[in-house]
Structures are given as structure tokens and as C-alpha cells.
Amino acid sequence: MPTRMRRANRRPLATAATAALLAALVTPAAAQPAAPRRSEPVYSYDDAVREAVWVDTGLDGDGDGRTDRVAVDIVRPREPARQGREVPVIMDASPYYSCCGRGNESQRKTYDADGDIVGMPLFYDNYFVPRGYAFVGVDLAGTNRSDGCVDVGGDSDVQSAKAVVDWLNGRAEAYTTRTGTRRARADWTNGRTGMIGKSWDGTIANGVAATGVEGLETIVPIAAISSWYDYYFAQGAPLYDSGPDRLSDHVNSPGARAACDAVQRELVGGAPRTGDWTPLWTERDYIRAAGKVRASVFLVHGTQDLNVRMQHVGPWWDALARNGVERKIWLSGTGHVDPFDFRRAEWVDTLHRWFDHELLGYDNGIDREPVADIERGPGQWVTSAAWPPRATRATTLRPGRGTRPGVGTLGLRKGRGTETFTDDRRLGETDWAARIDTPTPDKAGFTTVPLTRDLRLSGSSTVTVTATPTTPTAHLSAVLVDLGPATIRDYTDAGEGITTLADRTCWGASTPGDSSCYKETAAKTADVDYTIVSRGWADLGHDTGTGEGAPLTPGKPHTVTLDLAATDHVVPAGHRLALIVAGTDRGLIDPPADTPALTLDLARTSARVPFTGGPAAFARATAGSASHAPGATPLDGVSAPSTVHHVPEGGQ
Structure with a gap:
């Protein structure tokens, strides 16, 4: 992998790896404990803390005169807090938790009578909470139990998720209820956060990373968008007979639909069917802000994804490469499919080691493994030390x-x-x-x-x-x-x-309300x-x-x-x-x-x-001659700079 960029002002690791390092400073070499290489399921999932907070985004997207609060459902191990230890966070910010569900089985969030989470979609909480991680499921602004309006990859979407990272690092306010004044503190976490998600969820991970927010250590975008223009157009040619307004209306909560007419009008007006580039697309082009990315990136995509197409991979991968971001990639032969559903055992193991390395600081060697896993035929995988190969x-x-x-x-x-x-x-x-x-x-x-x-x-x-x-x-x-x-x-x-x-x-572990x-x-x-x-x-x-x-x-x-x-x-x-x-x-x-x-x-x-x-x-x-062909330089990334993202001056 490329050399990892410097990450400044991070909260310290409060992990077994840190403890091992401190022990090494005071213990004779013969008695030094081995540094951990893998987190183990040592904490109770049955007894995990399940709670909800509402984080203040500082925005008023629905125009009601109050800053919007986004709902954050948390599942975290109880034991570390009792022992005075902090844990890192795995976070999935999604608009789909109530309208459409997540994963191959379309799971939705479920709650108890007090409004605390009972069933969290996907396996992340079941698997990682017993291993010493907290899992956080964020309802994007305008969806499920959150205030505000969905603006399809714009400031509201991105800032509503970024505010949660800020809260986890002590830079934002949260409350125990949607409208109350009792504040909630994230004193159980060290702030080190990894964002993950498929499709829109992974897109938000890209967008939050492109803000450069401190505390976001890694992102795992799966089948994710890197520029929303490229989701709707290909160099002026429309890819769909609708715009972002229809997608926003699809996921908005009933209350948001009634309050977000102004946002809907902005989405219609800013996305003309002519395919012209407008300021709306500039705001939603994360590639332009790739220079701010501090987090490492583990990218997963299907080479035959005709929903979020592979055009979202090349320019983003290039931009990250130019800015020295640590990267890893899986490319499957599927369409719009999660790796949990096309390479399950290998995916869970690799993701486990990735988060252990990025969030717990374990030296497990994943950063020295091949950068790319590529599916050559159904279930037939090869690796590549660099991607594309240096030749x-x-x-x-x-x-x-x-x-x-x-x-x-x-x-x-x-x-x-x-x-x-x-x-x-x-x-x-x-x-x-x-x-x-x-x-x-x-x-x-x-x-x-x-x-x-x-x-x-x-x-x-x-x-x-x-x-x-x-x-x-x-x-x-x-x-x-x-x-x-x-x-x-x-x-x-x-x-x-x-x-x-x-x-x-x-x-992972299961409860009656949340099966793994x-x-x-x-x-x-x-x-x-x-x-x-x-x-x-x-x-x-x-x-x-x-x-x-x-x-x-x-x-x-x-x-x-x-x-x-x-x-x-x-x-x-x-x-x-x-x-x-x-x-x-x-x-x-x-x-x-x-x-x-x-x-x-x-x-x-x-x-x-x-x-x-x-x-x-x-x-x-082809048994021909290349003597007359022009020379070319090696590609560090995917391609030469793309022509898609050239925006005229004054078009900011």
C-alpha cells in the first residue's frame, strides 16, 4: 500500500495494544506480553448497552427555527465502561433504516417501549460489539426519527453524519431525547470511528471523509457514489428519467415530506435534465475534496454494477492516490451486491482484521497484504500487489x-x-x-x-x-x-x-430481538x-x-x-x-x-x-508491432485525470 499519510490530533488509543506498549516500557524484555493481533468476543452481547441520543447538527434544514437533531442508535459493550476503558466506534449512517431496510433481507430498526434499539440491521453489532467495539446506526437528517430534510448527498446529508463523529470526539452536543434539554456525553468512546455502508450509506462515508473530520480513522464504502452528477448523468447524457428530488421523497419521513418543499424545489432546479453542471453538483462532488481525506479507504465495488456504476471508482481512487491515502480494494463480478453476500467468510475475516488494524491499532499485517482482490470468474479470486499493476x-x-x-x-x-x-x-x-x-x-x-x-x-x-x-x-x-x-x-x-x-x-452473538x-x-x-x-x-x-x-x-x-x-x-x-x-x-x-x-x-x-x-x-x-505506438507513463491509480469533473471558472 502507499505510505500512510500523517494523521494529526487524534485521540490516543485506549486498547490492549496500548497497554502492551506501556508494559514494554517498564517490563524486562523476557517478560513482555505479546502484542495482540486479533480482537476476541470477550464481552457480553446480551448485556450490551442499547441507547439512543439525538445529536445537534447545527443546521435548520426544515426551516422550523430550531437546529436539527439526528437520531443515533447505539449498541456498545457494557464492561469496558465499568472498567474505565474507552472503545472505538463502527458507524453506518443511512437513510434506509425505516423506509426500505438494509441488507439482502431488508432489515429495519426495531425498538422497545422506551425507544431504545432492539434490532439493529446487519451483522456489525452482533459480531463487533462482543469484540470491544461500539456500533452506531445514524438516521440521516429527514429520515426515521431525525429532524431536517434529505438533500441527497448535500450538506444536510453529510453534516448530519459528520456531527455524530464530532460528538463522539467531544466537539458537538447530543441529547437524550429529540426535543429535551438533558445532554448526553460520549464518555465511553475514544472517538476513533470507522464508517461503513453500502450504496447511499457508503456514499455518506465518502462525503464525511471528504470533510477531513478528525476522529474518522477509516471508511469502508461499498458500491458507493463519489460524485452525484455521475449517478444521474454521463457527460451530459441522462442515466435516469428522474432526478434527486424523487430519491429524496422516497426516503424522507412523513414529517419531512410535509416540511421540506423548499429542499425539493432546490433539488429540481439544481439538477436540470439538460445534464449541465450546476453548483448543486459541485457541492455533491466528493472527488474535488479528496485532498481533505484523512481516513484510510477500503473500497468495494461490483464491476457490473449498473446502479452505482464503476465510474464512481476510477476518479475517486485516483484522487485518493494523489493525496497519499492508504487504500485497499475488492472488485467483484457482481452488480449492486454487498460482499457479505458474495464472499461472506472471507469478507467478515478481512473486515475484522481491517477494523482491528485501523481502530484498535493491532499490527496484524493487513497493511502489508496485496492492495486488491479481484474476482476473475464466479468465486475465483486473485490478488494484485498494487492496483492497477505498476506495469x-x-x-x-x-x-x-x-x-x-x-x-x-x-x-x-x-x-x-x-x-x-x-x-x-x-x-x-x-x-x-x-x-x-x-x-x-x-x-x-x-x-x-x-x-x-x-x-x-x-x-x-x-x-x-x-x-x-x-x-x-x-x-x-x-x-x-x-x-x-x-x-x-x-x-x-x-x-x-x-x-x-x-x-x-x-x-456473532444473538438476542431474541436481534439475530446474527x-x-x-x-x-x-x-x-x-x-x-x-x-x-x-x-x-x-x-x-x-x-x-x-x-x-x-x-x-x-x-x-x-x-x-x-x-x-x-x-x-x-x-x-x-x-x-x-x-x-x-x-x-x-x-x-x-x-x-x-x-x-x-x-x-x-x-x-x-x-x-x-x-x-x-x-x-x-496480436502478433503486431508497437514500434510506432506512443510511449506512456505508469499509472499511479487508475487513469489520467478524468474529463468528467472539469468545472468552469465561476461554477463553484
């Missing part, structure tokens, strides 16, 4: 005309001529890939020769397209495809690569003739780099660079690598207002693809 180089591939229209070549030599296709909003990437060798009017496809050796792509690609449209609006899709048979996780199935079984396994036992899962697989490797989309009218779109001039060439999502994939020997350029990718982007035909200038169209071994590796795998 990775961006290689320029160029499309060329073939002997039939729309069926061209892909290699190192510069192409000539043109290819024309017509946007067909009824079709998408699977249709194009299935007919890659057939001339069709809806796409332009380009393929390498069959590879003579394996070729690994690792990181983010870009595709630069010069296209002449026939209409004032046009959307583009660029897709990299591995052409050849394979068995993959069936990410298009309802389970997105997993099947839920009837048997249960248990992970969960249904097991198995890989849901599919045999395919091709594998989608990476995707990117853009509105051709957003080709100026200003963040604002403009109508196209029919008959005039326009050049745009599409950012393809990060990935890690090996194209096996005997397979071919394909580049497809087309219009609307059905189900993944919305169509433009018109139905354009687009003519590609092949001499001004190219792909920059990160291969392990660079141009030479590609040349060897």
Missing part, C-alpha cells in the same frame, strides 16, 4: 475500416475513412455485442484479431470520437467487449449475480459468448469542456472524449477485444430528442486502454 500503461488503439460496413478492425495503426450508424433507442450494448460481426445500421464495431496470449486491462479507458450528426441532438455510447465464451456472474438477473438460499449461517444469522447465498452464473468489459456515454453537445451543453450543428464534426468506467479484466488468448461506438444504450442512458445518424471520422477516433505491459503487451498478444 500498466495506457495504449492508444485505433479503429479501421473492414471489408464490410460497420465491421472494422482495432489495432495500433491509424485508421482511415468513415463509418456511419443511426441511433436506434430500442437496442443496447448486448444487442450490439451479439451482432458484432454482422453489418447492422445501429452501431460501428471494431475488433482485434484473436489474441495469441492473455491481455489484462486494469484501470480506466477513454474513447475519443469525432462524429458528424444529422440532427441538433445526439448521444454516444462506447463499449469495450471481450468476444469469446465465458462463465460469468449473471448480473442482469434480479439477484445481480447471487442466489439467496434457505440455509442460514451465524456471524443470515440466509446463505451462491453465485448465480450465466454462460455467455461475450463479456461487456467497460462502458461510457456522453451527450455530443457537451463537447466544449465548459460543463454546459449546446445544440449541435447538423453536418458539422464534433469531437468528444468519453470516460469509460474503471475495470480489471483479462481477455484470454483466443478471444478478441472489441470497441463498439453507437447511440442510445437502451436501459442505461435515455435517448436524445432526435434520432440522429452519425458519421465517425476514423482518423480522429481512438481509444486509450490501460494494458498491463502497455503497447508492447498488446502488440505481442
Whole structure:
């Protein structure tokens, strides 16, 4: 892993590791106790303290004249406080605790007659509380038992969670009731906090880390957003037919729905369907604030996640790398799935060791292990010492005309001529890939020769397209495809690569109101003739780099660079690598207002693809020559700086 950045002004560790260190200063070497390497379940879960507090955020999102308080449900071991010892905190801040539930079994919080937590979703409290951690479940502002309004990744969301970290470190006020005046103190914790969560929850962990708040030692974002613009748009092309207002309304508590009209109007007005970059998106772009991150980051994502797409991985990973943040990553072949449901035993063990290292200070060696775990096939995992590998180089591939229209070549030599296709909003990437060798009017496809050796792509690609449209609006899709048979996780199935079984396994202690036992899962697989490797989309009218779109001039060439999502994939020997350029990718982007035909200038169209071994590796795998290919520098992270996050001056 990269060298860990300096973390200043942290509260001291009050752990067995500290005790061992102090003992070493006063005890002869022969009598020194061994430093602990793993926390053990020595505390009672039955007797754990279960309580609720309301933390003052300092904000008044619902405009009622009072600062908002967010509900914080706590499960912590009772024994350490009795012994005068403090414990670290694992925290999941979520909007989903009452509306939708968490995890594969959609668990919601349950309470006793006094309003204290009985059932906490997920296994974190069952497993970690007996091992000397407190678990904290935070209702984001506007949800469940919290005041305020949901603003979908903005200041209210982030600050409502950050305020809890501040309270845990003695910098904010909390109260024993939602409206009362009796204060609650976090005198049972040393303030060292790790945030974890999937989807929106993990997104909030990213956002809080990007504030640089002291006391947040690590985050574990699972399938999380790093820039909310990229959740709704891809370089001006809309990914959904709705905006953040609909998501906010979905999770707001009934009281918040009645009080948050102003916030809803702001979400509508600040997220125009044109795909233009606005100040609303700047506020919700955590990548821009990555320089403030003090916490380490253990990132988990599915390479076939079509909800929170892999575009949220590359730029965030790059930015963290540039700022020297300690990082670790798991990449699965699933869609939007938690690692507890695709690699359960290994995940619980790895997460345990990660929190022991980051929050308890145990030297268990996890920081010296490979940075990346990557799923090559269903249940088949490999590791990588660095990610992407240090031998990775961006290689320029160029499309060329073939002997039939729309069926061209892909290699190192510069192409000539043109290819024309017509946007067909009824079709998408699977249709194009299935007919890659057939001339069709809806796409332009380009393929390498069959590879003579394996070729690994690792990181983010870009595709630069010069296209002449026939209409004032046009959307583009660029897709990299591995052409050849394979068995993959069936990410298009309802389970997105997993099947839920009837048997249960248990992970921690249980009480009558909170079981640690969960249904097991198995890989849901599919045999395919091709594998989608990476995707990117853009509105051709957003080709100026200003963040604002403009109508196209029919008959005039326009050049745009599409950012393809990060990935890690090996194209096996005997397979071919394909580049497809087309219009609307059905189900993944919305169509433009018109139905354009687009003519590609092949001499001004190219792909920059990160291969392990660079141009030479590609040349060897295709039995070609890389002598004329431009050199490239190693990638420290995923890619060169992304074009997606260029915001015009004055757009803050």
C-alpha cells in the first residue's frame, strides 16, 4: 500500500495494544506480553448497552427555527465502561433504516417501549460489539426519527453524519431525547470511528471523509457514489428519467415530506435534465475534496454494477492516490451486491482484521497484504500487489475500416475513412455485442484479431470520437467487449449475480430481538459468448469542456472524449477485444430528442486502454508491432485525470 499519510490530533488509543506498549516500557524484555493481533468476543452481547441520543447538527434544514437533531442508535459493550476503558466506534449512517431496510433481507430498526434499539440491521453489532467495539446506526437528517430534510448527498446529508463523529470526539452536543434539554456525553468512546455502508450509506462515508473530520480513522464504502452528477448523468447524457428530488421523497419521513418543499424545489432546479453542471453538483462532488481525506479507504465495488456504476471508482481512487491515502480494494463480478453476500467468510475475516488494524491499532499485517482482490470468474479470486499493476500503461488503439460496413478492425495503426450508424433507442450494448460481426445500421464495431496470449486491462479507458450528426441532438455510447465464451456472474438477473438460499449461517452473538444469522447465498452464473468489459456515454453537445451543453450543428464534426468506467479484466488468448461506438444504450442512458445518424471520422477516433505491459503487451498478444505506438507513463491509480469533473471558472 502507499505510505500512510500523517494523521494529526487524534485521540490516543485506549486498547490492549496500548497497554502492551506501556508494559514494554517498564517490563524486562523476557517478560513482555505479546502484542495482540486479533480482537476476541470477550464481552457480553446480551448485556450490551442499547441507547439512543439525538445529536445537534447545527443546521435548520426544515426551516422550523430550531437546529436539527439526528437520531443515533447505539449498541456498545457494557464492561469496558465499568472498567474505565474507552472503545472505538463502527458507524453506518443511512437513510434506509425505516423506509426500505438494509441488507439482502431488508432489515429495519426495531425498538422497545422506551425507544431504545432492539434490532439493529446487519451483522456489525452482533459480531463487533462482543469484540470491544461500539456500533452506531445514524438516521440521516429527514429520515426515521431525525429532524431536517434529505438533500441527497448535500450538506444536510453529510453534516448530519459528520456531527455524530464530532460528538463522539467531544466537539458537538447530543441529547437524550429529540426535543429535551438533558445532554448526553460520549464518555465511553475514544472517538476513533470507522464508517461503513453500502450504496447511499457508503456514499455518506465518502462525503464525511471528504470533510477531513478528525476522529474518522477509516471508511469502508461499498458500491458507493463519489460524485452525484455521475449517478444521474454521463457527460451530459441522462442515466435516469428522474432526478434527486424523487430519491429524496422516497426516503424522507412523513414529517419531512410535509416540511421540506423548499429542499425539493432546490433539488429540481439544481439538477436540470439538460445534464449541465450546476453548483448543486459541485457541492455533491466528493472527488474535488479528496485532498481533505484523512481516513484510510477500503473500497468495494461490483464491476457490473449498473446502479452505482464503476465510474464512481476510477476518479475517486485516483484522487485518493494523489493525496497519499492508504487504500485497499475488492472488485467483484457482481452488480449492486454487498460482499457479505458474495464472499461472506472471507469478507467478515478481512473486515475484522481491517477494523482491528485501523481502530484498535493491532499490527496484524493487513497493511502489508496485496492492495486488491479481484474476482476473475464466479468465486475465483486473485490478488494484485498494487492496483492497477505498476506495469500498466495506457495504449492508444485505433479503429479501421473492414471489408464490410460497420465491421472494422482495432489495432495500433491509424485508421482511415468513415463509418456511419443511426441511433436506434430500442437496442443496447448486448444487442450490439451479439451482432458484432454482422453489418447492422445501429452501431460501428471494431475488433482485434484473436489474441495469441492473455491481455489484462486494469484501470480506466477513454474513447475519443469525432462524429458528424444529422440532427441538433445526439448521444454516444462506447463499449469495450471481450468476444469469446465465458462463465460469468449473471448480473442482469434480479439477484445481480447471487442466489439467496434457505440455509442460514451465524456471524456473532444473538438476542431474541436481534439475530446474527443470515440466509446463505451462491453465485448465480450465466454462460455467455461475450463479456461487456467497460462502458461510457456522453451527450455530443457537451463537447466544449465548459460543463454546459449546446445544440449541435447538423453536418458539422464534433469531437468528444468519453470516460469509460474503471475495470480489471483479462481477455484470454483466443478471444478478441472489441470497441463498439453507437447511440442510445437502451436501459442505461435515455435517448436524445432526435434520432440522429452519425458519421465517425476514423482518423480522429481512438481509444486509450490501460494494458498491463502497455503497447508492447498488446502488440505481442496480436502478433503486431508497437514500434510506432506512443510511449506512456505508469499509472499511479487508475487513469489520467478524468474529463468528467472539469468545472468552469465561476461554477463553484
